[in-house]
Amino acid sequence: MDKDEVAYHIHHIIKQFEDPSRDGLFETPMRVAKAWEHWTGGYLIDPQSLLKSFEDGAEGYREMVVVKDIPFYSKCEHHLADIFGTATVAYLPNGRVVGLSKLSRLVDCFARRLQVQERMTVQIAETLISSDLEPGFVGVYVKARHMCMESRGLCQQGHHTITQAFRRHFDLGDDRYNLCRDEFLAIARS
Ligand SMILES: [Zn+2]
Numbered sequence: 001m002d003k004d005e006v007a008y009h010i011h012h013i014i015k016q017f018e019d020p021s022r023d024g025l026f027e028t029p030m031r032v033a034k035a036w037e038h039w040t041g042g043y044l045i046d047p048q049s050l051l052k053s054f055e056d057g058a059e060g061y062r063e064m065v066v067v068k069d070i071p072f073y074s075k076c077e078h079h080l081a082d083i084f085g086t087a088t089v090a091y092l093p094n095g096r097v098v099g100l101s102k103l104s105r106l107v108d109c110f111a112r113r114l115q116v117q118e119r120m121t122v123q124i125a126e127t128l129i130s131s132d133l134e135p136g137f138v139g140v141y142v143k144a145r146h147m148c149m150e151s152r153g154l155c156q157q158g159h160h161t162i163t164q165a166f167r168r169h170f171d172l173g174d175d176r177y178n179l180c181r182d183e184f185l186a187i188a189r190s
Contacts, residue, residue: 001040006033039075042112047123050105051131053096064137064180066090066187067103076148077114085144085160087121088188091128091135092180094169098133117144117163125165137177138167139184164188 007029014020014028069086076083087107091098110123121142128138141164149155164185168177 001033001037003030003033003037006036039073039112040114042109045105045109047106047109047127048131050102050109051098051127051133052102053098053131053133060095061093061097064090064092064139064183065097065100066139066184067100068187070104070107072107072111072144074111074113074115074117074120074144076146077116079148080114081146081148081151083115083117083144083146085142087124087143088139088141088184089124089128090137090139090184090187091133092137092172094134094136096133098131117142117146117161121163121165125167129167129169134169136169136172137180137184138165139181139188140165141185141188 010029010032011020014025018025020026020029066088067090068088070089071086072084074083075081089103089107106124106127110120110127113120121140124142125138125140128135128140141162143160143162145158145160146155150157150159166177166181166184168180172180
């Protein structure tokens with residue numbers, strides 16, 4: 001990202017409302033550019049590289065691993081307004097595990113892009129199911145607030161949008177899949 005280019009345009013946006021050269025605003029364009037560098041930093045992260053798995057060190061742990069309520073901060077691609085909330089991410093190990101902090105970083109990697117909540121939810125699930133972790137099951141539950149709607153009075157303040165995505169390995173049977181999904185949703189919603 002070219003910070004000077006972004007700052008230049010922010011300067012001209014501010015100019016629509018106020019004198020951008022006044023004290024409080026003078027350094028704002030570059031501050032905004034630096035902030036956006038962080039908010040869009042997810043484009044520079046390869047999501048699969050976060051998921052380097054290792055052989056099971058947990059004595060053949062075969063139950064679902066759930067990381068609940070991972071906070072995230074994103075921007076909606078329609079208004080560049082804040083989307084923020086939590087994501088709960090789970091996978092069913094298949095002989096390999098991944099560091100738990102990697103699941104938080106995976107959420108962050110997709111959150112720090114221009115997003116719609118539905119796509120972010122699916123991207124997290126797709127990345128996990130196609131990783132060399134080869135999990136039996138993947139569940140993603142995202143609960144978020146959209147400032148483009150709340151701040152313009154288009155929905156009630158504090159209202160949440162919930163999205164979810166499930167994926168399974170081809171050899172996970174229907175019964176186990178349904179159990180995993182029910183168990184995951186009970187944890188995610190609790
Ligand atoms: Zn929006």
